[in-house]
């Protein structure tokens with residue numbers, strides 16, 4: 348495949364945008380080479396500026412769960428646009444989507460909409476601090492909760508790809524309030540709680556991690572966190588920015604049957620427009636301004652176009668619960684095909700999968716950041732570029748989950764498996 352036009356567009360972009368991109372993971376630093384510029388997308392396919400067609404396994408990093416340019420969402424946005432694009436005043440559709448979201452997600456009474464996953468997680472932590480009157484939080488190495496200061500401490504995703512786990516610009520004062528535990532290791536959490544008695548407001552976690560590749564919680568791990576939180580009056584925050592409305596209607600809370608105190612969302616909830624949200628029971632949510640003392644706001648929050656896209660997306664998922672099974676079946680089929688190709692090779696590998704999230708690591712058993720970081724990146728790079736050459740677009744970093752979308756057909760999956768079989772043989 349040729350990428351002449353993408354390459355020229357990238358050269359031009361770099362003159363005016365730092366690194367030529369508006370979000371670092373797009374830049375291919377982890378895999379080498381230059382990013383591909385997209386012209387349009389429909390269903391499971393991306394069409395780039397050079398006229399190449401690619402089967403998409405990132406789904407805009409999660410939101411396009413029903414495929415690109417899903418017609419009901421496109422129609423809803425066009426229709427709403429005619430009525431004005433932002434008012435800075437309340438609109439009925441905000442209540443409509445809030446009511447539906449709260450009915451789909453377990454253990455929450457109220458929800459507030461923001462504009463990104465970063466804002467959702469940042470606000471959730473402020474709320475937890477305000478509610479509990481305590482300052483510190485526990486996060487897990489390799490989990491990514493957006494780029495607000497408190498979270499850029501051994502974060503996953505681009506923050507690890509770029510080797511700046513502690514970003515300059517995050518002050519020591521902020522960093523000292525973020526304590527780091529190991530994913531899937533309850534003892535590491537207990538030790539932090541013990542050493543910081545009555546100082547921890549919240550534990551924030553990706554209930555299924557997607558920012559160090561896909562990592563599944565071990566049996567008893569999330570249950571153990573729940574109990575520790577109950578015993579020590581700590582709020583458990585599930586960052587469901589990736590898993591929300593993807594693993595099930597009620598996200599990881601529903602699929603894994605664990606109750607969180609605050610849940611954050613992004614991606615699917617906005618149907619591809621910039622939306623984030625956080626939700627909790629009344630007692631906690633009523634701590635927010637204008638009812639309570641914790642301040643949080645946004646000029647474009649609850650924007651009508653974003654709400655129209657999100658509402659249409661959630662309604663579709665609400666009315667067609669079979670979508671989640673269909674996605675999980677497709678992902679299991681892909682897993683089987685990849686497993687066969689890898690088994691026949693001499694390579695060491697792990698495939699982690701839950702629902703429609705999956706990733707391949709070129710190392711043994713991966714269950715936390717340390718084990719993920721042992722992955723052989725030179726194999727990953729070759730695998731990524733080999734697949735790209737076959738017309739398959741995977742996340743351009745081993746520290747990302749793949750996201751399946753329901754527009755993918757079994758024929759697409761077979762093509763992907765055939766491509767992987769060929770590429771793996773060449774590694």
Ligand code: PMP
Nearest residue numbers: 463464465491492493588589613
């Ligand atoms: N939390 C998680 C689990 C995420 O994966 C991401 C983004 N990938 C975020 C938070 C931040 O979301 P955003 O990029 O919309 O700010």
